[in-house]
Amino acid sequence: MPEVKDRIEKLGNSILNDAQKKADEIISKAQQQADELLEQAREQYRRSEESEIAEDRQKTHSKYAKELSKSDFASHKSVLSHRCELVESLFENIRKKLESFVTGGEYEAFVRKLTEKANKEMPFGKDCVINVSRNDKLLAENIANEYGISAAVDRNIEIGGLSVYYPSENVYLDYTLDLALEQQRNAFIASHSELSL
Numbered sequence: 001m002p003e004v005k006d007r008i009e010k011l012g013n014s015i016l017n018d019a020q021k022k023a024d025e026i027i028s029k030a031q032q033q034a035d036e037l038l039e040q041a042r043e044q045y046r047r048s049e050e051s052e053i054a055e056d057r058q059k060t061h062s063k064y065a066k067e068l069s070k071s072d073f074a075s076h077k078s079v080l081s082h083r084c085e086l087v088e089s090l091f092e093n094i095r096k097k098l099e100s101f102v103t104g105g106e107y108e109a110f111v112r113k114l115t116e117k118a119n120k121e122m123p124f125g126k127d128c129v130i131n132v133s134r135n136d137k138l139l140a141e142n143i144a145n146e147y148g149i150s151a152a153v154d155r156n157i158e159i160g161g162l163s164v165y166y167p168s169e170n171v172y173l174d175y176t177l178d179l180a181l182e183q184q185r186n187a188f189i190a191s192h193s194e195l196s197l
Contacts, residue, residue, distance in 0.1 A: 008101075015090070015093065015094050015097065022086070022090075026082065026083075026086055027079065027082075027083060027086075031079060033075075042068075045060075045064040045067075045068070087185075087188065087189065087192075090188075091181065091184075091185045091188075094181060094184070095159065095181060098159050098160070098177050098181060099159060099160075101160075102135070102159060102160040102177070107160065108139060111132075111136065111139060111140075111143070111160075111161070111162060112143060114161060114162055114175040115130065115143050115147070115162065115164075117175065118162070118164045118173050118175060119147065121173060122164075122166060122169075122171060122173065124147050124148075124149050124164070124166075125149075125166060125168055126148060126149065127149075127166070127167045127168050128147075128149040128150070128164055128165065128166055128167075129149065129150050129151065129152050129164070129165045129167070130143060130144050130149060130150070130151045130152070130162055130163075130164055131151075131152050131153070131154035131157065131162060131163045131164070131165060132151065132152075132153060132154065132157060132160075132161075132162050133153070133154070133157040133158060133159065133160055134153045134155070135160070136160060136162070137151070137153050140152075140162065156178070157176050157178055158178055159176070159177040159178045159181065160176070160177045160178075161175050161176035161177040161178065161179075161180070162175055162176065163175060163176055
């Protein structure tokens with residue numbers, strides 16, 4: 001089980017590192033474009049100021065400050081918007097890799113190890129229910145039969161993994177890839193506060 005977890009963690013780290021490099025490149029390009037726009041705005045102001053008469057300088061300065069502020073805001077908003085798109089793209093790529101993993105040969109062993117982990121964390125009672133995606137129904141039924149419990153399809157599980165419901169204790173253990181992906185996404189955004197609009 002640790003090697004599967006390590007593989008997933010290494011895969012996640014590899015993807016995050018690649019995405020971070022790509023994000024840094026795109027952010028750098030976007031910042032360069034913003035700087036160029038800012039420089040263009042400044043140059044336009046300089047030409048305008050030189051051609052204005054002394055009485056109009058104050059008006060021009062106010063107008064420039066307002067336009068510069070608008071330009072700064074627009075460029076900042078554009079950069080942040082692009083960063084958000086990158087994060088969405090990154091996690092869509094991770095989702096696709098997880099979906100590919102779910103259809104691979106190692107997935108059944110992964111689900112069985114998750115089942116063992118859940119049973120160790122909180123031993124199964126006869127009323128326990130293993131919840132899986134609709135694609136994993138047959139696998140879940142086989143595993144549930146081995147443990148003498150039941151299996152059900154949970155339409156909220158889209159990618160894979162499993163959750164276990166203990167009705168008598170009203171406890172729900174979630175080992176779904178869906179939740180893991182969402183937690184990683186939230187942690188990534190939290191650790192990169194500059195990604196917030």
